[in-house]
Amino acid sequence: MNKNIILYSAILIFGIAAPFIFPAFKVQLSILCILIILSITWNVQGGEMGYNTFGNILFYGLGMYLCASVQVGMFFPLAEWTEGGGEKTFVHTPAQFFQGFGVGLAFAAVVPAIIAGLIGYSILGLRGHYFAICTLGLGVAAGEISGGIEIIGAGQGFTTPPFPNVDRLEARGEFFYFCSFIVLVFTFLAVKAIYSTRFKLVLNAIRDNEDKAEAMGIQTMKYKIIGWMISAFFCGLAGGIMGGLVGYIDSTDVAFDGREMGVFMVLMAILGGKGTLWGPVIGATLFHIFKEGFWTFFLGWQYVALGVLIVVIVIYFPEGIMGWLREKYPERFGEVVDEADRKAQVTLK
Amino acid sequence: MKIKNIIITFVSAIAILFSTSVVSFAKVVGDKIILGAAISLTGKYSSNGVHTQNGYNMAVDRINDMGGIKVGGKTYKFDIIYYDDESNPKRAAQLAERLISQDGVEFMLGPYSSGLTKAIAPVTEKYGVPMVEANGASRSLFTKGYKYLFAVLAPANLYLDVAIETAVELNGGKGVRIAQAFEQDAFSQDVRLGILDAAERTGSKIIIDDKLPKELNDMAATLAKVKAVKPDVLVVSGHTKGALTAIRQIAEMKVDVPMLAMTHCDAAKLSKQHGKNSQYALCASQWHKTLTYKDDFFKDGMTYAADFEKLFGYDPPYQSAESSAALLVFKDAFERANSFDQKKVRDALADTNMQTFYGNIKFAEGGQNVDKPMVLFQVMCDDAGKCENKVVAPLKWASAELIHPIPKWSER
Structure with missing residues (x-):
C-alpha cells in the first residue's frame, strides 16, 4: 500500500512539474493526457466488457463541437461566428473565454453521456463483430452529418475562440495542459474506483459469458449502458479540451477522426494490455513516444514504422505489455504460483 | 532472452532518438536562415503537398545559388525544416507549435490547403512568427485580423x-x-x-x-x-x-x-x-506560365516552367509557382528589414510591393495579395x-x- 502511495504521488508531482521541466513539449504532453483518457475509457468497453467499440470517437467529436459551440454561443451569435467560414471576428474577454470554456466542458461531458444512454439500448444489443461494425458506422456517419450542418461551420470547419491575450506567452499551453491533466487524474481515479466495485465484476462476467451472466440474474443491458455512459462522459471532456487546444475543428479530420484517434485508442489499449487498469496508461504513453519519434526521424515512412511496431506487438506481446509482465512475474500481480505446476507447463511445451 | 534483447534495443533506440531530438535549431545558425514548414507529404493532399514542397525547394536552391540573402552586410542562405502534416489540421497545428517552440523556428512557410492554414495561423499569430503562405486561399483567413499572415495568392472566392x-x-x-x-x-x-x-x-x-x-x-x-x-x-x-x-x-x-x-x-x-x-x-x-511577369531569379514564367520541368519532370502547376514566390517575398523582406527581428520582418512584409515571375505582390491589411488577378485557362487539344x-x-x-x-x- 505504501509503495502505491509513493508511486501515485511521484506521478502526480511529475504531472504537475512536467510543463515546467519540458516547457517546449507542453502541447505533446497535453495530447498525451488526452490519449490516455481515450485509451482508459475505451478499455472499459473493449477490455473489461469485451465489446470492441469504434464508436467512442462519436462522444469525443460531440464533446469537441459542443464545448466550442457553447463557448461561442454564450456570448455571440453562433451562426454569425461560423458564417462564410468564420469571416466575422468576435473577441472573447478573458472572463468570457474561461467562463464559456467551463460551461462548454460541462455540456461536452453531460450531453454525450446522455446520448450514449439513448443509443446504447439499441446498439448494445448487438454483439461481437456486429457491434464493432455498427459503432464504426456511428463515427463515420457523425463525421459526414456534422460536415453538412451550417451552424457549426459545415465543411469550412469551426475556428474555436482564440485564447485571450494575457501577458504570458506560455499561458495558453499551461492552461490546456492542466485542463487535460486534471481530467486525466479525474478519469483515472473514477475508473479505478469503479474497478474496485462489483460493477467491474459484472462487466467481466459480460465479457466472459454474457448469457450466463444474464441467466444469473444480472441485468446486463443496464450495466452495459452505464459503462458506455461513463466512457462517453470522459471522452466528451477529452474532446472538448482537444478542440480548444487545436483551435480549429474539422468534421472528419479533427472531431470525428475515427481513422486516427478512433483507431489509436484501440491500439493503445491493446499495446498496454486491455482489461487492466494501468495497461492503457502505459500503452498510450509508449505509443505517443513512438509516434512522435517516428514522425521526426522517419519522415514519410512514419506509418510504415508504426505498422512494423504493431506487427511486433501482435507477435511478441499479444496480451499487451501488462499481459506480458503478468505472465513473466505472476507473483507481482498477486497470483499464487505453483512452482511444480509451472515447471510441468514448461516441459509440456 | 530474445525478447529481452529486443526490448533493450528498442529502449536504447528511443533514448538515442530523443537525445538527438533535443538538439534544437535556431532561426539563424551560422549563415543559414532556417524556415519551418508543415507540408502534406501523405494523406489526401499529398500530390499538392509535393507540388508545394518542390516549389519551395526550387526557390531555396535558386536564391542560395544566386548569392543568398544579404542582411547587415553578411550573406545568408535559406534552409527549410519540413514535417509531414498528413493533410490533417490537428497534426498541422501541433507541428506549427513544435516548429516554433521546440525547433526554435522564427519564420514559417505555409502548408498546403486553406483548412491547414486555418489551423496553423492562430499558432503563428500567438507567437508572433511571420508566415508567408502560398496555398491557403480561404477568404476567412484574411478577415480575422491576423497580423503575421501573408498570402501571395488571391482569395478563394x-x-x-x-x-x-x-x-x-x-x-x-x-x-x-x-x-x-x-x-x-x-x-x-x-x-x-x-x-x-x-x-x-x-x-x-x-x-x-x-x-x-x-x-x-x-x-x-x-x-x-x-x-x-x-x-x-x-x-x-x-x-x-x-x-x-x-x-x-x-x-x-x-x-x-x-x-x-x-x-x-x-x-x-x-x-x-x-x-x-x-x-x-x-x-x-493563380498563375500560368505564359503570363508576362518578370523577376531576376526565375526570369519569367516560361523559363520557370522549363527549369522546373528539368528538375522534377513535369510542368509546374500554379501551386509550385506560388510556393516559389513565397520565398522571393521572404528574401525581399529580410533584405529590406535588414534584420532578423520578427517585428521588423513583419513590417517589411507588410510593405512588400514587388513583381515576381508569378505576379505582382502587394499585401492588403488582412494579408491577402491584392495586386494579382486570377486567370482562367481552357484545356485545348x-x-x-x-x-x-x-x-x-x-x-x-x-x-x-x-x-x-x-x-x-x-x-x-
Missing part, C-alpha cells in the same frame, strides 16, 4: 466568379442556370461562396448545389442530375481528386454542358492524364490528341479564344 461573369456575358447579359458541386472542405466551400456572390450579382440561378465528400472518388449522382436538368454552367471544385473524378465521370457518362468550370486542373495534370476527355474544361488558376492549357481570360494575357459552348459528346 475570386477563383471562379470570372467564369460565371463570362458565361452571363455570352448569354447576352442574362442570368445563367448553374449546377455546382463542392468538396466539404474549407477551400472548396469558399469557392462556392464566390459563386453564390457572382450568381446574386448577375441574377443567375443555382439549380443544383451538391456537397461532395472528402476522399472524393465518385460524383455520379450529381452528374445524373446535371444530365437531367441541363444547366448552362457546371462548377466543380475539390482539389486534385475532384478535378480528376469530374473529368473521368463526365466522359464516362457523356454529360453535355455548355461550360465546365473547375479548379486544380493543372495540379491534377488533367491534360496529360485524361487527354482529349479533359478538352474544353475551364480552369481557375489538337487533332493529334496533344492537349495544352491555354489562357482565355483576362484578355490581356489570352493566348486563345474561349470555346463556348462546349461541343456535345456526340459531335466530338
Whole structure:
C-alpha cells in the first residue's frame, strides 16, 4: 500500500512539474493526457466488457463541437461566428473565454453521456463483430452529418475562440495542459474506483459469458449502458479540451477522426494490455513516444514504422505489455504460483 | 532472452532518438536562415503537398545559388525544416507549435490547403512568427485580423466568379442556370461562396448545389442530375481528386454542358492524364506560365516552367509557382528589414510591393495579395490528341479564344 502511495504521488508531482521541466513539449504532453483518457475509457468497453467499440470517437467529436459551440454561443451569435467560414471576428474577454470554456466542458461531458444512454439500448444489443461494425458506422456517419450542418461551420470547419491575450506567452499551453491533466487524474481515479466495485465484476462476467451472466440474474443491458455512459462522459471532456487546444475543428479530420484517434485508442489499449487498469496508461504513453519519434526521424515512412511496431506487438506481446509482465512475474500481480505446476507447463511445451 | 534483447534495443533506440531530438535549431545558425514548414507529404493532399514542397525547394536552391540573402552586410542562405502534416489540421497545428517552440523556428512557410492554414495561423499569430503562405486561399483567413499572415495568392472566392461573369456575358447579359458541386472542405466551400456572390450579382440561378465528400472518388449522382436538368454552367471544385473524378465521370457518362468550370486542373495534370476527355474544361488558376511577369531569379514564367520541368519532370502547376514566390517575398523582406527581428520582418512584409515571375505582390491589411488577378485557362487539344492549357481570360494575357459552348459528346 505504501509503495502505491509513493508511486501515485511521484506521478502526480511529475504531472504537475512536467510543463515546467519540458516547457517546449507542453502541447505533446497535453495530447498525451488526452490519449490516455481515450485509451482508459475505451478499455472499459473493449477490455473489461469485451465489446470492441469504434464508436467512442462519436462522444469525443460531440464533446469537441459542443464545448466550442457553447463557448461561442454564450456570448455571440453562433451562426454569425461560423458564417462564410468564420469571416466575422468576435473577441472573447478573458472572463468570457474561461467562463464559456467551463460551461462548454460541462455540456461536452453531460450531453454525450446522455446520448450514449439513448443509443446504447439499441446498439448494445448487438454483439461481437456486429457491434464493432455498427459503432464504426456511428463515427463515420457523425463525421459526414456534422460536415453538412451550417451552424457549426459545415465543411469550412469551426475556428474555436482564440485564447485571450494575457501577458504570458506560455499561458495558453499551461492552461490546456492542466485542463487535460486534471481530467486525466479525474478519469483515472473514477475508473479505478469503479474497478474496485462489483460493477467491474459484472462487466467481466459480460465479457466472459454474457448469457450466463444474464441467466444469473444480472441485468446486463443496464450495466452495459452505464459503462458506455461513463466512457462517453470522459471522452466528451477529452474532446472538448482537444478542440480548444487545436483551435480549429474539422468534421472528419479533427472531431470525428475515427481513422486516427478512433483507431489509436484501440491500439493503445491493446499495446498496454486491455482489461487492466494501468495497461492503457502505459500503452498510450509508449505509443505517443513512438509516434512522435517516428514522425521526426522517419519522415514519410512514419506509418510504415508504426505498422512494423504493431506487427511486433501482435507477435511478441499479444496480451499487451501488462499481459506480458503478468505472465513473466505472476507473483507481482498477486497470483499464487505453483512452482511444480509451472515447471510441468514448461516441459509440456 | 530474445525478447529481452529486443526490448533493450528498442529502449536504447528511443533514448538515442530523443537525445538527438533535443538538439534544437535556431532561426539563424551560422549563415543559414532556417524556415519551418508543415507540408502534406501523405494523406489526401499529398500530390499538392509535393507540388508545394518542390516549389519551395526550387526557390531555396535558386536564391542560395544566386548569392543568398544579404542582411547587415553578411550573406545568408535559406534552409527549410519540413514535417509531414498528413493533410490533417490537428497534426498541422501541433507541428506549427513544435516548429516554433521546440525547433526554435522564427519564420514559417505555409502548408498546403486553406483548412491547414486555418489551423496553423492562430499558432503563428500567438507567437508572433511571420508566415508567408502560398496555398491557403480561404477568404476567412484574411478577415480575422491576423497580423503575421501573408498570402501571395488571391482569395478563394475570386477563383471562379470570372467564369460565371463570362458565361452571363455570352448569354447576352442574362442570368445563367448553374449546377455546382463542392468538396466539404474549407477551400472548396469558399469557392462556392464566390459563386453564390457572382450568381446574386448577375441574377443567375443555382439549380443544383451538391456537397461532395472528402476522399472524393465518385460524383455520379450529381452528374445524373446535371444530365437531367441541363444547366448552362457546371462548377466543380475539390482539389486534385475532384478535378480528376469530374473529368473521368463526365466522359464516362457523356454529360453535355455548355461550360465546365473547375479548379486544380493543372495540379491534377488533367491534360496529360485524361487527354482529349479533359478538352474544353475551364480552369481557375493563380498563375500560368505564359503570363508576362518578370523577376531576376526565375526570369519569367516560361523559363520557370522549363527549369522546373528539368528538375522534377513535369510542368509546374500554379501551386509550385506560388510556393516559389513565397520565398522571393521572404528574401525581399529580410533584405529590406535588414534584420532578423520578427517585428521588423513583419513590417517589411507588410510593405512588400514587388513583381515576381508569378505576379505582382502587394499585401492588403488582412494579408491577402491584392495586386494579382486570377486567370482562367481552357484545356485545348489538337487533332493529334496533344492537349495544352491555354489562357482565355483576362484578355490581356489570352493566348486563345474561349470555346463556348462546349461541343456535345456526340459531335466530338
